[in-house]
Amino acid sequence: MSDFTVSSSLTRRLGARIWSSRVDYLFLVPGMLIFGAFILYPIFAAEYFSLLNWSGFDANAKFVGLANYVELLRDPFFWNAFGRSFLFTLSTVPAQMIISLIIAIILNNKLLKLSALFRTMIFLPVVTPVAVIGIVMTIMLSPFNGPINMAILDIGLLSRPLDFLGDPDLVLWTLAAIYVWKWVGVTMVYWLAALQTVPAELYEACKLDGVKGWQVTLYVIMPMIMPFAIVIALISAISALNVFPLIMSMTQGGPYFASEVMEVYIFRYAFATAGAIPRLGYASAAGVFFGLAIMSLTILQVLAVRHLRNREKPHAA
Amino acid sequence: MPHDARVAIRQPALSPRMRRVLISVVLAAVCAVWIYPLLWMISASLKDNAAIFANEGLIPGQPTFENYVRAWKEANIGSYFFNTVFVTVGSVLLVTIASSMMGYVLGRRRFVGRGLIFALIAFTIFVPQGYTIIPIFDLLTRIGLGQSLWGVMLATCGGSFVIFVLLFAGYFSQIPNELEEAAKMDGVSFVKTFWYVMLPLARPIVVTVVVMQTLYAWNDFLLPLVVTLANPSIRTLSVGVYAFRGENFIDWGGMTAASTISILPVVILFLFLQRYFIDGLAGAVKG
Numbered sequence: 001m002s003d004f005t006v007s008s009s010l011t012r013r014l015g016a017r018i019w020s021s022r023v024d025y026l027f028l029v030p031g032m033l034i035f036g037a038f039i040l041y042p043i044f045a046a047e048y049f050s051l052l053n054w055s056g057f058d059a060n061a062k063f064v065g066l067a068n069y070v071e072l073l074r075d076p077f078f079w080n081a082f083g084r085s086f087l088f089t090l091s092t093v094p095a096q097m098i099i100s101l102i103i104a105i106i107l108n109n110k111l112l113k114l115s116a117l118f119r120t121m122i123f124l125p126v127v128t129p130v131a132v133i134g135i136v137m138t139i140m141l142s143p144f145n146g147p148i149n150m151a152i153l154d155i156g157l158l159s160r161p162l163d164f165l166g167d168p169d170l171v172l173w174t175l176a177a178i179y180v181w182k183w184v185g186v187t188m189v190y191w192l193a194a195l196q197t198v199p200a201e202l203y204e205a206c207k208l209d210g211v212k213g214w215q216v217t218l219y220v221i222m223p224m225i226m227p228f229a230i231v232i233a234l235i236s237a238i239s240a241l242n243v244f245p246l247i248m249s250m251t252q253g254g255p256y257f258a259s260e261v262m263e264v265y266i267f268r269y270a271f272a273t274a275g276a277i278p279r280l281g282y283a284s285a286a287g288v289f290f291g292l293a294i295m296s297l298t299i300l301q302v303l304a305v306r307h308l309r310n311r312e313k314p315h316a317a
Numbered sequence: 318m319p320h321d322a323r324v325a326i327r328q329p330a331l332s333p334r335m336r337r338v339l340i341s342v343v344l345a346a347v348c349a350v351w352i353y354p355l356l357w358m359i360s361a362s363l364k365d366n367a368a369i370f371a372n373e374g375l376i377p378g379q380p381t382f383e384n385y386v387r388a389w390k391e392a393n394i395g396s397y398f399f400n401t402v403f404v405t406v407g408s409v410l411l412v413t414i415a416s417s418m419m420g421y422v423l424g425r426r427r428f429v430g431r432g433l434i435f436a437l438i439a440f441t442i443f444v445p446q447g448y449t450i451i452p453i454f455d456l457l458t459r460i461g462l463g464q465s466l467w468g469v470m471l472a473t474c475g476g477s478f479v480i481f482v483l484l485f486a487g488y489f490s491q492i493p494n495e496l497e498e499a500a501k502m503d504g505v506s507f508v509k510t511f512w513y514v515m516l517p518l519a520r521p522i523v524v525t526v527v528v529m530q531t532l533y534a535w536n537d538f539l540l541p542l543v544v545t546l547a548n549p550s551i552r553t554l555s556v557g558v559y560a561f562r563g564e565n566f567i568d569w570g571g572m573t574a575a576s577t578i579s580i581l582p583v584v585i586l587f588l589f590l591q592r593y594f595i596d597g598l599a600g601a602v603k604g
Contacts, residue, residue, distance in 0.1 A: 014429065021428035023507050028434075031419030031482060034411070037456065038475030039441050042449035049451060056455070106344060114341060120591060121348040124355060127587045129536045131555040132576040135562050136358045139569055145370050147357060181351070238443045245538035249559050263447035263539070270451055271543055284451050291448035298443050 043291075050285035055277045056270075068285035077257060078286060081265040084172065085290070088261060089240040092176050096236055097229070100184045104191035105217060119192075123185035130182070134249025137178050141165055165251055168258035175259055179246055187236060194228035195221070230305055234298070241294060262290045355580075362573040369569045384574035388561075392575050396550070397557035400466055401579075404541070404553060405534040407470040412530045413523060416478060420485020421511055425497075438479045446539055449475075454543050464548045469541050476533045481526045488522045489515065524593040528586070535583050554579040 018025075050068055054061035072078050103122060107115045125133065140148050141164040149161035164174040198221055206216045244263035247253060253260035253268065260268075270283035361369045363380040388394050423431060453472050454463070462468030492515070500510040516523070541553040552560065558575050565571060 018429050021426065024422045024426045024428045027418045027422045027511075030411075030415035031478075032434075034415055034471075034474045034478055035419075035438075035482075038453055038472050039444070039449070039478065040437060041456065042452035043441060043444055045452035045455070046448055049455075103347075106340060109340065113337070114344075118344050118348050120588070121352050123587075123591070124352055124584065127532060127583050128355065128580050129555050129558075129583070130538060131559045132358075132580055133354075135558065135572050135576050136354050138562075139361075139573070140354050140357065234443075238445075242445050242447075244447065245536070245555075248538065248542075249562075263445065266447045266450070267539070267543075271546060280451050280455075287445075287448040287451065291444055294443060294445060 046284050046288050046291070049281055050288045052281035052284075054279075054281040056280040061281070064281070068282045069289070071282065072285050072289060077260070078265060080257065081260045081262050082290065082293075084260065085241055085243075085262040088172065088176060088179075088243060089237050091173075092179050092240045093233060093236045095176075096180045096184055096187050096240075097233060099180065100187035101191050103184070104188045104195060105221075107188070108192060108195045119188070122188055125182045126185040128182075130245040131249045133178065133182055134246060138165065138250055141174065166255055168256050171251055171255065171259045175243075175247060175250060178250070179240070179243060182246070183236075183239065187232060190228065190232045190235070191225070194225040194232075197228075198224050230301075234301065238294075262286065266290075358573045359577055361569060362577045364570060366568065366570045369573075384570040385578065387568075388571045388575040388578065391565075392561040392571065393552075393557060394554070394575050394578050397552050397554045398578070400551055401535060401554040402582075403466055404470045404473055404537075405531055408473040408534045409527055409530045411471075412474045412478060412481060413526050415474070416481035416526060417485050417516060417519065417523065418511070420482045421489050421515060423482065424486035424489035425492075438482065442479050442483075450539060450543060453540070457544065464544065464551070466551050469544050469551075469553065472540055472544075473534050473537055476537065477529060481530070484522050484526065485519065488519050492518055521593060524590060528590050528593070531586060532583060 051063060051065055052061040053064045053067070107119055109115075140146055143149055143161040143163045143166065146161075148164075152158050153161060162170065165171055202220060202224075203216065206212075206220055211220065242263065243261055244267070247259055247261060247264055248267070251259045253264040266283045266286050269279045269286065271278065273279075356375060360375045360377055362384050363377045363382070365381060365383065368378060422428075423434060453475070457463045457468040457472060460468075462471065496514055496518070497510060500514050505514070536555060537553075538555045538559070541556050542559070545552045545556055549560070558572075558579055561575055562572055
């Protein structure tokens with residue numbers, strides 16, 4: 001390519017290149033319609049909505065600038081929900097990852113004939129709709145005649161039933177445990193995939209060198225699957241931040257807002273106003289604030305991973 | 318060689334056979350606890366409410382299907398079921414076609430704007446649903462689909478769409494060029510090459526996308542809840558089961574029956590497709 005190409009010929013060449021890939025662009029149309037309408041547009045529209053005082057019922061949306069954000073940052077319920085979303089994520093992700101890793105390591109054992117069956121059983125809660133899990137778990141945990149409380153009382157562990165979902169100090173942890181129970185199956189599959197990338201020769205080499213049992217797992221396998229851990233943690237964290245369906249179908253954020261996470265807060269202001277006027281603009285502001293917080297954390301994490309990789313490179317080479 | 322990697326972890330004390338039995342017994346116990354809530358649900362759905370509250374064992378003394386009849390009639394499970402099937406089938410078809418086409422072009426072709434699309438996808442991949450739900454709701458209302466199943470179906474396509482596109486793009490980019498070139502030499506058109514040559518090659522990803530989108534659409538809650546708030550007749554199963562709960566929390570038999578009905582199709586589908594599904598997911602993590 002010549003350095004002295006004039007701009008008009010550049011434009012023409014660009015035009016020709018675009019024209020030559022017209023079939024490619026046609027192929028993109030259906031996908032870009034979905035992507036544009038239901039992913040890209042909402043992301044940008046939310047910022048605009050967040051600057052409005054708007055009930056959604058009529059066209060009377062009033063531009064109020066950053067007023068929604070000012071109010072938001074002063075609302076203790078917002079900060080509680082915001083913090084709770086991250087607390088929920090920080091408590092469920094490590095638990096989910098460690099439990100599923102242990103299960104995956106056991107299921108990866110060649111001696112185990114029934115591992116497909118076990119894998120299926122662990123995976124069943126993943127396939128079960130959250131609304132159903134909400135019902136079943138509410139019944140299971142009921143302080144009146146619920147099977148779990150009955151079992152606890154029968155064993156004599158406690159003298160009176162625990163109100164797992166009605167006790168403000170207990171409710172978030174109960175929900176976290178159910179969340180982990182439901183989703184461990186997915187993380188287990190990710191770990192199994194990671195474990196299958198460990199070459200068989202490595203196990204043989206361990207045998208020859210006399211490295212045994214848990215030492216193989218700890219010193220050989222773990223370092224090899226660590227790169228996967230970062231990806232798995234990221235996927236799990238994003239899913240934990242979207243815990244809305246489970247909380248909605250079990251406690252609706254209660255009792256006394258003790259399990260209200262960000263999405264429940266947004267839903268409450270936008271759609272579940274119970275007689276009061278919906279505040280779509282205010283709810284949008286909460287959504288944008290939350291979304292931007294997550295995105296900045298994601299970017300930070302990506303940068304951190306890149307930094308770590310760059311540092312490792314000399315050793316790898 | 319994936320399966321060769323599954324080598325025994327050596328411990329001196331027990332024979333391999335004993336160890337296998339021991340591990341299996343422990344795992345079986347863990348799995349039993351794991352699926353106990355679901356077994357309990359099925360068991361309760363076959364009992365009358367008195368028997369459920371009496372906390373008899375897991376095997377119903379006098380099994381009855383009366384709960385199922387009541388759930389089907391009172392909770393409108395029948396119509397919710399067909400609403401969910403409509404949303405699920407429609408969105409799975411649309412998403413599979415659109416994401417495979419987009420993934421194919423992004424994974425194998427070079428054109429102006431490709432980098433920009435990839436950048437936009439990377440930017441949107443971790444956006445929480447709470448961030449986008451209000452504009453989506455507003456958009457559906459504006460285009461006249463605010464209170465319709467078509468709206469739910471279309472918007473449900475957005476759920477994991479970018480991840481599916483990335484899956485297809487990654488898979489297609491690894492297929493060697495020869496096949497495509499051979500087809501080109503034989504004068505097969507671009508569209509036909511995609512449809513008859515490339516798409517069949519990507520079957521593992523197609524199955525993964527079909528199963529994942531089915532799970533997502535069948536499970537989706539926030540979107541159908543928001544869209545059907547003012548119109549209970551177009552509720553989906555998730556929302557219907559949730560609403561039934563609100564109205565009849567005392568009827569444990571009816572609720573467990575309604576719940577069992579709503580998990581059956583996905584569980585059956587999963588049991589048939591699980592091999593492809595788990596392998597496909599595994600492939601996606603590796604890639």
